[in-house]
Amino acid sequence: MDDCIIIGGGPAGLTAAIYLSRYHLKIRLFDCGSSRAALIPCTHNHAGYPDGVSGLDLLAAMRAQAEKYGMVREAAKVTGLRAAERGFAVRIADREIRARSVLLATGVVNHRPPMPDDLHDAALAQGRIRYCPVCDGYEVTDRRVAVYGTGEHAAREALFIRSFTRDVTLIAPDRHDLPPDQSAQLAAAGVALIDGPVGGWAIEREQLALSAEGGHLAFDSLYPALGSHIRSELAVEAGARADERGCLEVDDHQRTSLPGLFAAGDVAKGLDQISHAMGEAGVAATTIRNMLNAEAPLWR
Ligand SMILES: Cc1cc2nc3c(=O)[nH]c(=O)nc-3n(C[C@H](O)[C@H](O)[C@H](O)COP(=O)(O)OP(=O)(O)OC[C@H]3O[C@@H](n4cnc5c(N)ncnc54)[C@H](O)[C@@H]3O)c2cc1C
Structure with missing residues (x-):
């Protein structure tokens, strides 16, 4: 034994x-x-x-x-x-x-965002997709960053990243569903909110690009916050x-x-x-x- x-x-x-x-x-x-x-x-x-x-x-x-x-x-x-x-x-x-x-x-x-596996893996290898702001928030200092998710967990993540960069956008997989006190905190921190669904995921000129209802968006890094x-x-x-x-x-x-x-x-x-x-x-x-x-x- x-x-x-x-x-x-x-x-x-x-x-x-x-x-x-x-x-x-x-x-x-x-x-x-x-x-x-x-x-x-x-x-x-x-x-x-x-x-x-x-x-x-x-x-x-x-x-x-x-x-x-x-x-x-x-x-x-x-x-x-x-x-x-x-x-x-x-x-x-x-x-x-x-x-x-x-x-x-x-x-x-980690739960992944709805994008093709090969694109996900290429974006991860380049730091366009990141999963852990505790680990690598420093690497996105003063960069353009998105958090993909909604609810309490995703809002907390967006607010955490705000201490590394002022350019943070919280993108909901569908419509945003945020507790009122966190909505107020996100607004005070200047975090932009975008409703989903989004599509057209691509790597373009060293950024992760996607399209939402309001148009084309591109970020230096995106953190999925999907649990x-x-x-x-x-x-x-x-x-x-x-x-x-x-x-x-x-x-x-x-x-x-x-x-x-x-x-x-x-x-x-x-x-x-x-x-x-x-x-x-x-x-x-x-x-x-x-x-x-x-x-x-x-x-x-
Ligand atoms: C993209 C990314 C970047 C990260 N960056 C950092 C960083 O910079 N710094 C940092 O500190 N942390 C970082 N982390 C977090 C770090 O990777 C984890 O905290 C760490 O790997 C946890 O170690 P673990 O041994 O608990 O689990 P894991 O490393 O996930 O290992 C678990 C192992 O268990 C095996 N296993 C599971 N089920 C079974 C089974 N039934 N039978 C046999 N084997 C099984 C799996 O194959 C796996 O090898 C990062 C994570 C990700 C995803």
Whole structure:
């Protein structure tokens, strides 16, 4: 039986793998290859990289570091998780593997605007589409920026971006539906409002262009604010508690409400950032080590 199975090979899962393998524990990591970090053209807010680092390079370095200490990694999707005698049973296709503990680090998937995939991916690679103003608001300082969405979440995002640039437009997928107090805040901040639907998405002269009822528009960057899908189903089906959005509830040692099941990174409630995912994973891994040691001393 493994000491711990890690589900997810993004910054959270790989950090936990480095810690747990350096604690001499028998671990196995499953990853189906869709880390949000892999979409980052170049992060400039991750500490330690003054010239920035691409998400793919960061993940490759973390994988190499974990493998150096013996991480066993399989490129496979976990399809089932259940509590079992002395731990958990994890399902991968027609196999079931047992472990004394499980760390869920499956992240989230952003909802995308309605544009062709190849255009979306090209715009993302060029920074014309961005998903995280906490990460890269600095890069749009004094640029022409749109936020695509409406309601409380999108309005909050537009107001957040307003501290990087005065040129912010909030575009609704359909008609705007904004709480009155936020409408007033947006007006006071000079955020322009445009109703949808919009179409004609294109990259034109290093800008993202689109057409709305009032005419043709172009922006240096557009932030979709359409929410995300939280990949917590495995844990919820096994019995762990999540909030109304699907984020797993964890205590300050990253324990979920199901004993022996831990969660770290975007899938758990908190700031969706690489540094946060790594910090949570370090805490989770050390708590897992201490829990296993309390059950049976890990002496060599
Ligand atoms: C465009 C973009 C730019 C960003 N820029 C920055 C930035 O500059 N700085 C910053 O700090 N953050 C940035 N972020 C956020 C950052 O990418 C995330 O906070 C970080 O990747 C979270 O790490 P994680 O390990 O929790 O999840 P992820 O990186 O999403 O990894 C989750 C992993 O779990 C795997 N998985 C999911 N379900 C299963 C399953 N059932 N079985 C097996 N594997 C599974 C997935 O394949 C994936 O590899 C950005 C995000 C985006 C989208």
